Amino acid sequence: MKKIAILEAPFVKEMMATTTNLYRLGWDERNGGNISYLLTEEEVTPFLDVTDSLRTIPMQFDGSGLVGRYFIVTGSGKYFKNVAMAPSENLGILRVTKDGKAVELLWGLDDGGVPTSELPAHFMTHISRLKIDPENRIVMHNHASHLLAMTFTHELDEKKFTRTLWQMCTECLVVFPEGVGIIPWLVPGTNEIGLATAEKMNEFRLVLWPHHGIYGAGRDMDEVFGLIETAEKAAEIYTYVQAQGGVKQTINDEQLSDLAKAFGVTPRLGYLN
Ligand code: 2HA
Ligand code: ZN
Numbered sequence: 001m002k003k004i005a006i007l008e009a010p011f012v013k014e015m016m017a018t019t020t021n022l023y024r025l026g027w028d029e030r031n032g033g034n035i036s037y038l039l040t041e042e043e044v045t046p047f048l049d050v051t052d053s054l055r056t057i058p059m060q061f062d063g064s065g066l067v068g069r070y071f072i073v074t075g076s077g078k079y080f081k082n083v084a085m086a087p088s089e090n091l092g093i094l095r096v097t098k099d100g101k102a103v104e105l106l107w108g109l110d111d112g113g114v115p116t117s118e119l120p121a122h123f124m125t126h127i128s129r130l131k132i133d134p135e136n137r138i139v140m141h142n143h144a145s146h147l148l149a150m151t152f153t154h155e156l157d158e159k160k161f162t163r164t165l166w167q168m169c170t171e172c173l174v175v176f177p178e179g180v181g182i183i184p185w186l187v188p189g190t191n192e193i194g195l196a197t198a199e200k201m202n203e204f205r206l207v208l209w210p211h212h213g214i215y216g217a218g219r220d221m222d223e224v225f226g227l228i229e230t231a232e233k234a235a236e237i238y239t240y241v242q243a244q245g246g247v248k249q250t251i252n253d254e255q256l257s258d259l260a261k262a263f264g265v266t267p268r269l270g271y272l273n
Helices: 010-024 119-132 145-153 158-168 191-200 221-243 253-263
Strands: 034-039 055-058 070-074 091-096 102-108 138-142 206-209 213-218
Touching (some): 010 070, 034 119, 206 221
Antiparallel strands (some): 070 091
16 A cells, blocks of 8 residues: 655654754753654554564663554754754654564664664653553653753752742642652663653653753653643743742642642642641
């Protein structure tokens, strides 16, 4: 059967639109940031012959939790700025091999490129999130500016950090009632940071990397983008509040509790007094 042009695929268009958006927000300077998007075979086959693998790219970690799964990912060293201009150079569509030790490239990364350097954190996070929510499909990393700045000035305590964000915008508690996880500073691109991120992703959909950026996970691009931009907005407000001389009054715990009840969300246990 004749295939439809891949650039017509909704998931390719979404990757192009999202990377462009993130670049314009200033959260993905140079090659900063990466996205992985889990696809079904049914979504891929109208566009690609999935029996035709271009090359096999080894992975230095165990991907056996994702055998046979398809992903579209951003490429290592690629600039979000350029994705929409040259999608087939900057993006790749992959399938995890039967032994979980490599990925087969089905489309993209035209110039011999490889998937994002953060593939361990992405794939390990997908494995964690899929156990909690079988519909989880997106993992997104970027260098959201105000959140990154806050990791220098705010205590890196999950409860304290989460409570500050909840207090900065009324909607925050509703958007991420489980709070924000925080890992220690670790070298990016390593299996170690992948494991630490994935472990936090068992409990959170947002994980902060101190002095680096943020990871988000969820069912679709809007959910994950929405999570990150809401937390980032709260961090931006925190920046203004600090610059204006600090907090004089805030949303108190009783109000946060009323908010949670009104919106039917459960704040992380023990985070409200
Ligand atoms: O891909 O953001 O964390 C560039 C990065 C690494
Ligand atoms: Zn990064």
